[in-house]
Amino acid sequence: MILQAITLVTVGFACWAIACLINAFGRFTVSTQDAINTITEQLGKARVELVNRINEVQAQLEAAGVAEVVDLSSLTAAAQALDDVVPDVAVDVVPDAEPAA
Secondary structure: OHHHHHHHHHHHHHHHHHHHHHHHHHHHHHHHHHHHHHHHHHHHHHHHHHHHHHHHHHHHHHHHOOOOOOOOHHHHHHHHHHHHHOOOOOOOOOOOOOOOO
């Protein structure tokens, strides 16, 4: 009888501990995913801002007539590297069904 009670208490404690670990892991996973989503969004915004600024600088250089003198390739490559951090969303194109004859 005492052995059964000890076994029951031990099993109950083990179930409680497992439930606590699952709950903690769930919270950790959600907070980690939220952090990833926030960083991804920030990188996307930064990429847009950088590309826009590079385009503005290029337009200013062309307006000043010195676009050939200034090499923006390293700046453009850095912006492309940033763009590559956030994968582009792949769009699956489904062809329209052929009309019935």
